[in-house]
Amino acid sequence: MTTTASGSLWRARDFRRYAGAxxxxxxxxxxxxxxxxxxxxxxxxxxxxQVGLLTAAEMLAFLLVGLPAGAWVDRMPRRPVLVAxxxxxxxxxLSIPAAAAAGVLGLPQMYAVALLTGVCTVFFDVAxxxxxxxxxxxxxxxxxxxxxxxNISVAELSGPAxxxxxxxxLTAPAAVVxxxxxxxxxxxxxxxxxxxERRGQAASADEEQFEERxxxxxxxxxxxxxxxxxxVLGQPVLRRVAMVGALTxxxxxxxxxxxxxxxxxxxxxxxxAYGTLLSAGAAGGVFGAWLAPRAVARxxxxxxxxxxxxxxxxxxxPLVFTAGGARLLIFPAALAASGVATTxxxxxxxTYRQSICPPHLLGRLSxxxxxxxWGPAPLGGLLAGTLGQLAGVRVAFWTACGAYAIAHVxxxxxxxxxxxxxD
Numbered sequence: 001m002t003t004t005a006s007g008s009l010w011r012a013r014d015f016r017r018y019a020g021a022x023x024x025x026x027x028x029x030x031x032x033x034x035x036x037x038x039x040x041x042x043x044x045x046x047x048x049x050q051v052g053l054l055t056a057a058e059m060l061a062f063l064l065v066g067l068p069a070g071a072w073v074d075r076m077p078r079r080p081v082l083v084a085x086x087x088x089x090x091x092x093x094l095s096i097p098a099a100a101a102a103g104v105l106g107l108p109q110m111y112a113v114a115l116l117t118g119v120c121t122v123f124f125d126v127a128x129x130x131x132x133x134x135x136x137x138x139x140x141x142x143x144x145x146x147x148x149x150x151n152i153s154v155a156e157l158s159g160p161a162x163x164x165x166x167x168x169x170l171t172a173p174a175a176v177v178x179x180x181x182x183x184x185x186x187x188x189x190x191x192x193x194x195x196x197e198r199r200g201q202a203a204s205a206d207e208e209q210f211e212e213r214x215x216x217x218x219x220x221x222x223x224x225x226x227x228x229x230x231x232v233l234g235q236p237v238l239r240r241v242a243m244v245g246a247l248t249x250x251x252x253x254x255x256x257x258x259x260x261x262x263x264x265x266x267x268x269x270x271x272x273a274y275g276t277l278l279s280a281g282a283a284g285g286v287f288g289a290w291l292a293p294r295a296v297a298r299x300x301x302x303x304x305x306x307x308x309x310x311x312x313x314x315x316x317x318p319l320v321f322t323a324g325g326a327r328l329l330i331f332p333a334a335l336a337a338s339g340v341a342t343t344x345x346x347x348x349x350x351t352y353r354q355s356i357c358p359p360h361l362l363g364r365l366s367x368x369x370x371x372x373x374w375g376p377a378p379l380g381g382l383l384a385g386t387l388g389q390l391a392g393v394r395v396a397f398w399t400a401c402g403a404y405a406i407a408h409v410x411x412x413x414x415x416x417x418x419x420x421x422x423d
Contacts, residue, residue, distance in 0.1 A: 009143055014195045015135050021189035022128065023151040025086065028182025030159020031166065031175060032093065034275045036114065037260045039096065039172035042271070044107055048393055052257040052385020057111040059253060059381060061118035062374035069122050070367020071224035074360065078127040078134075079193055085124035086187035092116045093180040100173035122370065129366040133354060134197045145350045146293040149343050153285030156278070156339075164275015172271075228364025232372070235356070237302075240414045241349045244309070245373025247407035248342075253380020254400035258388060262397040263331075267324050277331055284336035288343025296348050301355075302420025304348040309408035311341035319401040338404075345408065352420070 009015050040046040040054050073081060092113045099105040136144035166175035232238045263269045263277065295304045315337040322331040357365045380403075387396035411417060 009136060009140055009147065012135070014193045015144075017189045017193050018131070018135055018195075019147050019151065021082075021086075021186040021193075022148060023154060024182045024189070025186035026151050026155035027159045027162070028179035028186075030155045031163035031182075032179040033256070034160050034163030034260070034271070034278065035167055035172050035175035035179070036110070037256065038167050038264070038271055038274075039100075039105075039176070040107065040110055041260060041264065042167075043100065043172050044105070044110070046107060047385075048257070048261055048388030048396070049385035050107060051261060052381045052383075052388065054107070054110055054114055055253055055257040055381030055384065056378035057381075058114035058118045059249075059374060059377035060115060061122045062371060063378060065119055065122055066371030066375060067225045067228070067367060069126050070228055070364035070371075072363075073123065073126045073130060073367065074224065074363035078131040078197055078363075079190060081123055081127040082131070082190045083187045085120040085127070086183040086190065089117045089120045089124075090180040090183035090187070092120075093176050093183070096176045097173045100171070105173065122367075125370060126363055126366045129350075129354075130362040131195075131197065133359070133362060135193075135195050138355070141354055142293045142296050142347070142351045145347045145354075146289055148350075149292055149347045150286065150289030152346075153282060153289045153339065153343060156282030156285055158279060160275040160278035160282070161272075162275070164270075164278075165272040167275070168270060168272040224364065225368075228361060228368040231357070231361055231365065232368045235353075237414065237417070237420060238353055238369070240410045240417075241305075241353065242369060242372040243410040244345075244349075244408050245369065246376045247403065247410070249374045249377040250380040250383075251400055251403035251407055253377040253382075254384040254387075254396065254403055255380075257381045257384035258393060258396040258400050261388060261393045266393050266397075267322075267328065269328070277328070278335075280332035280336070282335065282339055283332075284339030285343045288340040289347070291340065292344045292347035295344050296351055300420060301348050301352040302416075303418045305345055305352070305411055305420070306414075306418050308341045308343075308345035308348065309411040312338050312345065312408045313405060313412065315341060316401065316405040319404070320398050322397075345411075 036058075037051055037054065040051050046054070095109065096105065096113060099109055132144050132148070133141065162178065163175055166178060232242065259278075260274065263274050264271065269277065292304070295307070299307065315334060318330055318334045321327060322334075353365060353369065354362065380400075384396050384400065387399055
């Protein structure tokens with residue numbers, strides 16, 4: 001059943017299953033965020049460039065299939081796509097501990113698994129975002145996005161610590177099993193979701209006309225991709241959001257390849273402590289997920305985006321001062337503060353873009369935005385590896401922090417952004 005009243009989200013069985021599957025898989029993914037680079041760095045003794053290449057391989061899928069994934073998902077029922085992506089990711093990840101146990105694990109396999117799971121993640125994320133409006137209805141979008149943001153925050157709060165201590169207790173390849181099992185659990189929950197995806201897609205005469213126009217315009221994959229691109233690029237605010245996402249994900253590529261090497265090799269923290277630091281830093285995201293729907297409702301989407309972008313810009317720079325001893329506390333404190341801001345921004349922009357999108361374009365909207373936002377991420381991984389190899393891990397870490405600090409500037413410079421959503 002589609003949920004229309006925002007307060008009744010958790011009373012809807014399908015939403016509980018949908019959100020539960022999302023929470024479980026995200027926790028597992030956070031375990032792998034720790035376990036995969038540590039498998040390369042500790043088990044395989046990879047160089048900074050090789051760790052950067054692993055990060056790039058995982059994110060390359062957004063460049064390879066980011067745009068066509070949206071058109072394909074718009075042609076198919078979303079639930080089977082979600083289940084298939086979970087099953088393939090689980091099988092791919094289980095190959096890592098199996099190869100390690102057999103003594104044949106190498107970097108080429110790590111790169112292949114990273115690329116395959118990245119492709120599945122593209123399809124999963126596009127289908128997952130596109131499925132939400134059918135489950136919660138238009139009135140539940142802000143709260144629905146708030147729940148998904150809370151899932152991310154809870155996963156970031158618990159997953160890295162679990163991953164770090166699993167690596168320390170069992171070895172890095174064995175810790176990857178936790179992520180694989182999370183995808184299995186997610187698939188089992190999603191199989192039981194019964195929401196009819198067609199419900200709510202023609203809730204008004206205007207939306208029906210949108211759908212008919214979209215069906216008539218379909219002339220093949222290329223034209224469907226172009227339709228999604230035209231919609232996004234024709235919206236000034238979405239263009240700015242895409243710029244923020246591109247800068248953020250370039251920074252994330254730098255970050256993912258650099259931070260484990262910096263904290264474990266340069267500062268000297270243990271794998272367990274490394275995971276705990278990441279988790280402590282994510283605490284702000286939990287509060288941000290609670291705050292975000294309230295901020296959007298009270299301030300409007302535009303002012304919520306502007307305020308959170310400004311806060312993120314101010315809270316991230318102190319990360320560059322992270323070092324050993326007492327200065328290690330700067331890392332979780334700055335991450336927690338920025339986590340509040342970035343979570344509010346994520347919910348605000350996600351609510352805005354789905355509220356203005358015709359139903360027949362939801363898959364392509366998600367895919368186009370993810371392509372534009374995540375596409376530069378592999379470049380960040382390659383840049384991190386190159387900087388780490390040539391100038392040292394410390395310089396690469398500083399570069400990642402600086403890039404994160406300026407990522408939200410395009411929204412701060414957007415004309416009229418604070419008046420958005422106040423009508």
